[in-house]
Amino acid sequence: MTTALRDFIKNPTTAELELVARYAMQPEDGRRERAFLAFAETGLPHRRMEAWKWSDFKAALKALETPASASANDPVPHDGALVFRFAPTGFEQPKTLPEGVRILTQPTTQALSGAEDVPLGALAAALAGGGARPSTMVIEITSSDLPRLHFVFDGAGEASFARIIFLVRSGVSLTMTESYLGGAGFTAALLEFNLEDAARLNRTIYQRGGTDEALAVTGLINLAANSAAVQTTLAFGAKVARMETRAVHQGSGAKLTLNAAYLSGKGLHADITTHVRHGAPGCVTRQLTKGAVLDGGTGVFQGKFFVPRKTGQHTDADMQHQALLLEDGAVVFAKPELEIYADDVECAHGNTCGALDDAQMFYLRQRGIPETQARAMLTEAFIAEALSTADDSVRDVLLAEAQNWLSS
Amino acid sequence: MLKITNLSATVGEAAEAKTILNGLSLNVPAGEVHAIMGPNGAVKSTLSYVLTGRSGYEVTGGSATLNGEDVLDMDPEIRAAKGMFLSFQYPIEIPGVPVMTFVRTAMNAQRKARGEAEISAPDFIKKSRDVAKMLNLDAEMLKRPVNVGFSGGEKKRLEIYQMMMLEPKFLILDETDSGLDIDALKTVADGVNAMRDPSRGMLVITHYQRLLDYIKPDKVHVLAKGQIIKTGGPELALRLEQEGYDGVLGEAA
Known part of the structure; x- marks a missing residue:
């Protein structure tokens, strides 16, 4: 190592110094170093960075501390699933794995391309591992005939880092779910999905966090020709929670x-950020994000479609974000972006923010439905569409969680 | 049953508040159907909103009681549980909420507020089937979101469906005839007439005499300038039809 550790980050905060110290404990590895340097370039992302102006991790995360609040219960069923559990200091995985799923243990870190675009993904890559935890978990899927794979992030501690890489082989379908249940002061997870030709992925994410926790989930999805990915997120936010997805269409x-649906209550911040690159002609993207925010809660939506001039021809893409400000004092920031250079494409976007409709509320109440219940009914109906793509095994669970939140 | 005494109300914010009801008095005994007629702009719909508690209106004087209880201080859902039902002139679309779910939620919320047990699923379905049959409502329609994509006539029939399911004590029909062709009008009127009962009162708000050929009122009131300015029997509606509001109003003034 040529650079002195303390020089990695300019004017480091306590939390950043602790992250540098954690990095120093990791075995020496050129790729790990490159990932950490990509993070160290900016340190914890902050409001003066365009992509992070509404989700300031540097300000939110002063030091790595175990939060007062414990992990939430996991509503996603474990029965019938292959469960992998990541805790700040521990790791559990199924004792045996069925044929069709193989875990490749890598002694060294895998390269992370585009690390500079995902500073907290790069951080996860640099700090994953240690103790029983795998530094990088590579999961190869060769059969469609598998139980659902379920990844749980919970347990008390200062910080939790994980990196998981999926290789979904040609023509194979994978159904997987993730539950981020809080409990750690800072969680950074990086999940990479490589879908080969005609492979299929159904990914469902459930997220809950406390008012003194920071969470960043970074998903990178590469889609080869004729592959398909469906991702559904239900996020309740944390002190700051960023659910970021970067996808690249690589084959026609x-x-x-x-x-995604986000529901932010008092003191909670939920950020849904996505970037989709149409790097091959004739690809389709459909994006629907719905949010509902209470007094003292914050929602962030940043969506970008990038359609290059040559490779992006015949792109068919639609981006919709709709948010409900349920009370005075609710805050939503939205930045939908289409950056299109190709001339033969169909790209649309829509973005709305508003209150519940007075006329609808009165109609329900005139029929005898009390105000709180009427509000919950209308809000649930509003967000349900965004959750309709979740896997059958978890869709009703997500709707029930949303309903509980709305009625409380 | 419904007794309105010297009711005054305004709409709008303080400085720009506009008087819309100006000492209106009206008494509808149980078992009777009263019609309220009036020219356009006579705030007929306002009266229905003030009675059912829509926000945006301020009661500045007088009272309205249902079976002796003052309703004006109650939340809209409490008034509904006490038996007030408004058939909307323009029924509201509720995307994502199927009709059956909506009506069952409303019914059970009202029952809960009254301290009654919830209706069982089989009983609800049976009742729904009977009512839908009478109103020529397709079972598929009741699975669709409330009023979404419904024609004008379907929306009005759905209002009557809700009314017959919820069995309110006091019905307010606001311009129920608007947007209906003659067949739909008959179906709707049949539903309303089936609800006539010695224990139930009805207020039928309409601009035209036509609806009153099918729903025969016991009394007809003419509403203008925020007051009832003339009251008579069914023949008053016919006179309005022949002479117009100007003729009758001119005589009253």
């Missing part, structure tokens, strides 16, 4: 669906 005929 790929199809991507990115849906």
Whole structure:
């Protein structure tokens, strides 16, 4: 190592110094170093960075501390699933794995391309591992006939880092779910999905966090020709929670669906950020994000479609974000972006923020439905569409969680 | 049953508040159907909103009681549980909420507020089937989101469906005839007439005499300038039809 550790980050905060110290404990590895340097370039992302102006991790995360609040219960069923559990200091995985799923243990860190675009993903890559935890978990999927794979992030501690890489082989379908349940002061997870030709992915994410926790989940999805990915997120936020997805259409005929619902209550911040690159002609993206925010809560939506001039021809893409400000004092920031250089494409976007409709509320109440219940009913109906793409095994669970939140 | 005494109300914010009801008095005994007629702009719909508690209106004087209880201080859902039902002139679309879910939620919320047990699923379905049959409502329609994509006539029939399911004590029909062709009008009127009962009162708000050929009122009131300015029997509606509001209003003034 040529650079002195303390020089990695300019004017480091306590939390950043602790992250540098954690990095120093990791075995020496050129790729790990490159990932950490990509993070160290900016340190914890902050409001003076365009992509992070509404989700300031540097300000939110002063030091790595175990939060007062414990992990939430996991509503996603474990029965019938292959469960992998990541805690700040521990790791559990199924004792045996069925044929069709193989875990490749890598002694060294895998390279992370585009690390500078995902500083907290790079941080996860640099700090994953240690103790029982794998430094990088590579999961190869060769059969569609598998139980659902379920990844749980919970347990008390200062910080939790994980990096998981999926290789979904040609023509194979994978259904997987993730539950981020809080409990750690800072969680950074990096999940990479490589879908080969005609492979299929259905990914569902459930997130809950406390008012003194920071969470960053970075998903990178590469879609080869005729592959398809469907992602559904239900996020309740944390002190700051960023659910970021970067997807690249790499082969013609790929199809991507990115849906999310965020429900932010008092003191909670939920950020849904996505970037989709149409790097091959004739690919389809459908994106629907719905949010509902209470007094003292914050929602962030940043979506970008990038359609290059040559490779992006015949792109068919649609981005919708709709948010409900349920009370005075609710805050939503939205930045939908289409950057299109190709001339033969169909790209649309829509973005709305508003209150519940007075006329609808009165109609429900005139029929005898009390105000709180009427509000919950209308809000649930509003967000349900975004959750409709979740896997059958978890869709009703997500709706029930949303309903509980709305009625409380 | 419904007794309105010297009711005054305004709409709008303080400085720009506009008087819309100006000492209106009206008494509808149980078992009777009263019609309220009036020219356009006579704030007929306002009266229905003030009675059912829509926000945006301020009561500045007088009272309205249902079976002796003052309703004006109650939340809209409490008034509904006490038996007030408004058939909307323009029924509201509720995307994402199927009709059956909506009506069952409303019914059970009202029952809960009254301290009654919830209706069982089989009983609800049976009742719904009977009512839908009478109103010529397709079972598929009741699975669709409330009023979304419904024609004008379907929306009005759905209002009557809700009314017959919820069995309110006091019905307010606001311009129920608007947007209906003659067949739909008959179906709707049949539903309303089936609800006539010695224990139930009805207020039928309409601009035209036509609806009153099918729903025969016991009394007809003419509403203008925020007051009832003339009251008579069914023949008053016919006179309005022949002479117009100007003729009758001119005589009253």
